Amino acid sequence: xxxxxxxxxxxxxxxxxxxxxxxxxxxxxxxxxxxxxxxxxxxxxxxxxxxxxxxxxxxxxxxxxxxxxxxxxxxxxxxxxxxxxxxxxxxxxxxxxxxxxxxxxxxxxxxxxxxxxxxxxxxxxxxxxxxxxxxxxxxxxxxxxxxxxxxxxxxxxxxxxxxxxxxxxxxxxxxxxxxxxxxxxxxxxxxxxxxxxxxxxxxxxxxxxxxxxxxxxxxxxxxxxxxxxxxxxxxxxxxxxxxxxxxxxxxxxxxxxxxxxxxxxxxxxxxxxxxxxxxxxxxxxxxxxxxxxxxxxxxxxxxxxxxxxxxxxxxxxxxxxxxxxxxxxxxxxxxxxxxxxxxxxxxxxxxxxxxxxxxxxxxxxxxxxxxxxxxxxxxxxxxxxxxxxxxxxxxxxxxxxxxxxxxxxxxxxxxxxxxxxxxxxxxxxxxxxxxxxxxxxxxxxxxxxxxxxxxxxxxxxxxxxxxxxxxxxxxxxxxxxxxxxxxxxxxxxxxxxxxxxxxxxxxxxxxxxxxxxxxxxxxxxxxxxxxxxxxxxxxxxxxxxxxxxxxxxxxxxxxxxxxxxxxxxxxxxxxxxxxxxxxxxx
Numbered sequence: 001x002x003x004x005x006x007x008x009x010x011x012x013x014x015x016x017x018x019x020x021x022x023x024x025x026x027x028x029x030x031x032x033x034x035x036x037x038x039x040x041x042x043x044x045x046x047x048x049x050x051x052x053x054x055x056x057x058x059x060x061x062x063x064x065x066x067x068x069x070x071x072x073x074x075x076x077x078x079x080x081x082x083x084x085x086x087x088x089x090x091x092x093x094x095x096x097x098x099x100x101x102x103x104x105x106x107x108x109x110x111x112x113x114x115x116x117x118x119x120x121x122x123x124x125x126x127x128x129x130x131x132x133x134x135x136x137x138x139x140x141x142x143x144x145x146x147x148x149x150x151x152x153x154x155x156x157x158x159x160x161x162x163x164x165x166x167x168x169x170x171x172x173x174x175x176x177x178x179x180x181x182x183x184x185x186x187x188x189x190x191x192x193x194x195x196x197x198x199x200x201x202x203x204x205x206x207x208x209x210x211x212x213x214x215x216x217x218x219x220x221x222x223x224x225x226x227x228x229x230x231x232x233x234x235x236x237x238x239x240x241x242x243x244x245x246x247x248x249x250x251x252x253x254x255x256x257x258x259x260x261x262x263x264x265x266x267x268x269x270x271x272x273x274x275x276x277x278x279x280x281x282x283x284x285x286x287x288x289x290x291x292x293x294x295x296x297x298x299x300x301x302x303x304x305x306x307x308x309x310x311x312x313x314x315x316x317x318x319x320x321x322x323x324x325x326x327x328x329x330x331x332x333x334x335x336x337x338x339x340x341x342x343x344x345x346x347x348x349x350x351x352x353x354x355x356x357x358x359x360x361x362x363x364x365x366x367x368x369x370x371x372x373x374x375x376x377x378x379x380x381x382x383x384x385x386x387x388x389x390x391x392x393x394x395x396x397x398x399x400x401x402x403x404x405x406x407x408x409x410x411x412x413x414x415x416x417x418x419x420x421x422x423x424x425x426x427x428x429x430x431x432x433x434x435x436x437x438x439x440x441x442x443x444x445x446x447x448x449x450x451x452x453x454x455x456x457x458x459x460x461x462x463x464x465x466x467x468x469x470x471x472x473x474x475x476x477x478x479x480x481x482x483x484x485x486x487x488x489x490x491x492x493x494x495x496x497x498x499x500x501x502x503x504x505x506x507x508x509x510x511x512x513x514x515x516x517x518x519x520x521x522x523x524x525x526x527x528x529x530x531x532x533x534x535x536x537x538x539x540x541x542x543x544x545x546x547x548x549x550x551x552x553x554x555x556x557x558x559x560x561x562x563x564x565x566x567x568x569x570x571x572x573x574x575x576x577x578x579x580x581x582x583x584x585x586x
Contacts, residue, residue, distance in 0.1 A: 012087045017061055022053060022094045024060040025085060027103040027138065028075025030226070030321070033448040035073040038101035038129050042074060045100035045124045045131065052158035053096075056171060060096060063089050076107045086111035094174075099123045103134040104226030105141040113147045118174035125155035127398030127421060127502040130528075136396060137528035140229035146475035150176040153522055162519075178523030182516045183481075186549045186559035196546040203550025206377050210241025210555065215313040215377075217361075217369050218245045218306070220252055224318035229472060229527060230365040236473055240555045242370055245310065249323040255302035256295070256327070264297025270343035271336070274430075275438025284453060288444050292453040295328035300336050303360075304345040308352045314359030314376070316369045319426070329445055329454030331426030334360050338429035340386040341436055356380075357390050357431075362424060363529075368393040371471040371480070371531040374555075378547050384536065390431040391533045394422035394509060396525060397502055399518060401584055406510075407489040408463045411575045415488065417582030418518050421498050422509040422530060426456045432509075432534065434462040434489075443505045461509040463489045464534050465541040465572055468513065469548065471557070472526040480552040481524065482545055483562035485513040486571035487534075512571065515564030517583040524562065538570035 017023065026042055028035045043066065050060045064085045066074045076082045086108070089095065094117050097108070112119055119142070123135035135151065142149050150170050154163035166176050188200055222231040234244050272278050281287025307315060315337075317323075317330050324330075336342045337360040344351045352358075359376050361369035372391045379389040399420035406415045426445060433439035439462075445454035469482040488510050490498075498508065509532065513521055535541035542565050553559045567573055574580035 014090050015061070015063065015088050017090060017093060020058050021061045022058050022096055023089050024049070024062050024096045024098055025064065025108065026075050026098050027082070027105070027108045028073070028077055029102055030078060030104045031449065032071065032073070032077065034102070035071070035075045035077060037448055038075070039073045041126070041129045041131070042098070042100040046098050048124060048157040048159070049096065049098055049122055052164065052167060056168060058171065079107050082107040082111055086115070089115070091116045093117045094120070096120045096122055097138065099135040099138065100126070100129055100131040101134060102130040103138060105138045105228055106223070106226040109138065109141045109228055112142055112149070113145050118170070119147070119149040120152055120170055121149055122152045124157065125153050125398070127498070130395060130397060133395045133397060133528040136522070136525055137227060137229065140472060140526045140528070141227070143474045143526055144229045144472070148175070151522065152176065179520055180524055182520045182563050183524055184561045186553055186561050188550065188553065196542060199543040199546040200550035202381070203378070203547040204554045206374070206381065206547065206551040207241065207554035209377060214241050214243050215373050216243050216245050216311070217314045217316065217366070217373060218247045218310060218312045219316045219364050219366060219369070220247045221249050221318040221322055222246070222364050222366065224321060224364040227363065227365060227528070230363065230367050230529070232366040232370070232473065236478065240370070240478070242373060244366065245312065247306070247315070249318060252299070252302055252306065253323060253326055255306060256298040259298040259301040261294055263301055264294050267297040267300050267336070267343040268293050271437055274341065275436060277441040279442065285447050286444060288442050288455055289453060292328040292444070292455055296332040296455050299327070299330060300333040300343070301345055303333060303337065304352050304358060305347050307358055308347040314361070314369055314373050316361035316364040316366060318364045319362055324450055324452060324454065327452060329426065329450050329452070331445065332442070332455040332457060334362055335427035335429060335440070335457045338390055338392050339431055340390055341430050356386050357429065359391065362393055362427070365393065365529050367471040367527055368529055368531050371469055374548055374551050375533055378544060378551065379533070382544065384540070387431040388534060388536065390429040391531060392424060392429050392432065393529045393531050394424045395528055396521070396530050397421045397423040400498070402490070402494065404494070405491065408486070408571050408575045413575050414579040416584065417512050417580060418584050419488070419490070420511040420513065421502055422511045422532065423502055423506050425503070425506055426454065428457060428459065428461060428507040432461045433459055440507070446503070446505060456505045457507055458505060459507050460489065460495055461487050461507065463487055465538045465570060466511065467533050467535065467541055467545045467548070468511070469531050470525060470527050470529070474526060478557045479526070479560070480549070480557045481526070481560045481562050482549055483513055483516060484541055484545055484565040484570075485511055487511050488571065512582050513563055514569060514582065516562055538567050538572040542567070
């Protein structure tokens, strides 16, 4: 028999575009409710971009409908849809990914990695929806595999001089150069930091401790929410003294069933006895219900015992997908785990890690988990009280200039600086609050994201000196960016304004990054998340930073110290003169 070929099955014709046409795509969430909620914001962002490109002589051509007749919105909602969209896009065309909301990078990242034309990720600098978080996350996913792309952001509808100049630069050269003068490669023998040499030397010893006794980090279902950048392979950790153990949420759910109702409710009662504000209501759509409380207690007890059973040095949990469709989300348990003041859990006749935090990475972000694991050893060895050992991560959500009075460690000062909204999607450890659990309030997570509920711990973090950092992989190599900063306490009206401009259910930190402007941080940061810890004063914070940098360097990471750390330029020292002027870029 002779085969009679009748044409390619499933062949798709490429889009026909003109010389001045640029392809636009909109990547979205995997949850339809979230996409429907963000549709108006996305259309507004695309309208701003379209007008700006038109004034430059170019037309944005959408590669998929503004409103899909089946989905009811204009986002790419899944990986198959992303495949179908990219199968029509000419491989050498210019592509703009417009991001006004959170997005699941795996919908489009594989196809962008194979795309042969220039890629621009663009987001309007707006906190209403986490578009900035999505843009940074997607960029980090592409950077992990070495896919070159450019990033553009604007708080003025892409009509301001800076963003228009950058847009023109991309149109002309197919790339954008950003100011990275704040980034300093950390090479111990080449830097002048003699006053921190003992901290750097300790970091080297800490690295040796990891080599001698590798740390095991358990991860419940990686690749959470499409964060390919946050999913490290075991091979990525070879030589670091850190090992990854894959766990799954179905096992955790089974373990939750073995925690009795009495145990679960007693864990939450412990929080309330320590000041946690909890009001139980009857409406599962708007209130924190008794079932959510019980689920949270069961999850906390199950995780702690799982950590003890496997002798883990920390865990990461996928948070929003999988388990969140079966029970209350993991927010409150994560806050409990990362706190040194937490309910005691018995296992085989003893209390598991009494009086110290159990390192937990939100959204199974391994970049944060690896970072927190290093911090844990450094803080434990620092002689500081256990409350200082607490680490967490925040979304790099948004920010705005602020000029006025604020408080730093109880002292009122004049502040004139750019102040970030670091806002973790659901929880923060009690030690990052001035009065511990008494400064945290239980709030039901938004129904659109969490139909089964969840308890966010709402509050504003305390003022103080912070160390911020990010561990990431770029083009196959391990990196750590690290810097110094401070958290401040804003007036109530400014705090409320920022909550109203972002997500009012979530805890936030008013953060300043020393020597790093808004645009510099956006240009360099390789994640949607930033890892944060506190120190009792500026001098100690510097020591912690250099110990951690020295440790990461010894473990084979390329380390960048970002911004400044001079004591005289810290908020602690500025409080003595009643004023602080910091990064002020709008």
